[in-house]
Amino acid sequence: MSLPTWATDPSSLVVTEEQYEALPPEVCRTIEVVDGRVVFCESPTPGHQRVSRNLTMTLLVARPDGVDAPCIDVLQDTDMRFRSRNPHSTRDGKKFTFRRPDISVLRCLKPGERLWSDDVLVAIEITSSDVEVDFNDKRAEYAAQGIPVYLIVVMDGDRIHSIEEYRLDWSGRNYQLVFSHRGSLVTDLPEAMKVSVSFEDLERI
Numbered sequence: 001m002s003l004p005t006w007a008t009d010p011s012s013l014v015v016t017e018e019q020y021e022a023l024p025p026e027v028c029r030t031i032e033v034v035d036g037r038v039v040f041c042e043s044p045t046p047g048h049q050r051v052s053r054n055l056t057m058t059l060l061v062a063r064p065d066g067v068d069a070p071c072i073d074v075l076q077d078t079d080m081r082f083r084s085r086n087p088h089s090t091r092d093g094k095k096f097t098f099r100r101p102d103i104s105v106l107r108c109l110k111p112g113e114r115l116w117s118d119d120v121l122v123a124i125e126i127t128s129s130d131v132e133v134d135f136n137d138k139r140a141e142y143a144a145q146g147i148p149v150y151l152i153v154v155m156d157g158d159r160i161h162s163i164e165e166y167r168l169d170w171s172g173r174n175y176q177l178v179f180s181h182r183g184s185l186v187t188d189l190p191e192a193m194k195v196s197v198s199f200e201d202l203e204r205i
Contacts, residue, residue, distance in 0.1 A: 013038040017096040029077075034137075036095035044102075047158025047203070048126050052076055052102050054202045055124065055153070055185075059105055062193045070191050071108035075115070078104055083118045084145050099138060102126045102153075105189065117145035121190040126153040129161065143168055143175045148190050150175055153202075160199040 014036045020028065032039045044052070059074045082097040105122035109115065123142050127134040134152055142150050143166075150166040163185050166175035179187070184198045 015096070020096065028079075032099050034097050034099075034141075036097075041100070044126070045155075045158065047155060048102075050158075050205060051126055051153060051155070051160060051202050054204060055197075056103055058195060058197045058202070059103065059122075059189075059193070062189070062195050064192045072121070072191055072193070073106050073108045075104050075106065077102065078115050080104060080115050080117055080120060080123075082141070082145055083116050099141065105193070117142075117147060120145075120147050122149040122151065123147050124151045124153065126155060128155050139166065139175055143173055146170075146173070151185075158203065160202060163199075 015023075015033055015038055016036065020033060030041055032041060053076075056074050056076055063072045063074070064070065077100055079098045079100055082099075101120075101123040103122075103124035103126075104115065104120050105124075106115065106119045107121065109119065123138075125134045125138060139150060139152075146168065148168050150168075152164040152166070154161045154164060163181040164177060165179045165181060165187060167178045168174075169176050181187070184196070185202070186196045188194055
């Protein structure tokens with residue numbers, strides 16, 4: 001049996017921005033691209049999707065209001081292109097890179113604009129405790145992009161075990177764990193967003 005090229009040479013799975021843009025949407029939804037390399041994404045579980053939906057709705061309600069309030073949006077599963085150099089790059093640092101956070105809190109985009117990392121105020125990933133890419137790779141990458149807050153929702157099956165809250169240390173462009181939320185998420189996010197929600201409500205069908 002002859003193996004496909006990528007089985008023995010993972011570096012063969014590369015794509016340019018132009019090639020990615022030409023892919024069918026159903027293919028785009030299954031991958032991320034890091035330094036030009038294709039990274040396959042697992043399909044979310046029903047529990048993951050419920051938490052993502054309910055947390056998105058919570059964040060939408062928490063947005064500041066009033067005439068002088070900044071325009072804040074909350075998006076799910078949206079391509080976020082990296083503005084700064086990927087810290088894990090061993091190449092020239094100019095290769096196409098994007099991640100797709102489960103939830104992004106961002107400054108409102110103009111019609112037709114793409115989402116870039118410097119638009120994002122809070123990046124949120126929903127994961128299990130043994131998915132190292134969210135705890136290591138993305139934590140380093142999002143910090144290097146200057147995203148002020150990174151939340152990791154740690155799942156235990158269909159239930160939330162904890163929500164790890166990281167804040168950016170601007171001097172070193174790295175994240176510091178400031179709180180491990182248990183039972184509820186109560187925190188102040190950028191742009192005066194005040195969030196208070198129980199895990200039970202986030203898990204609700």
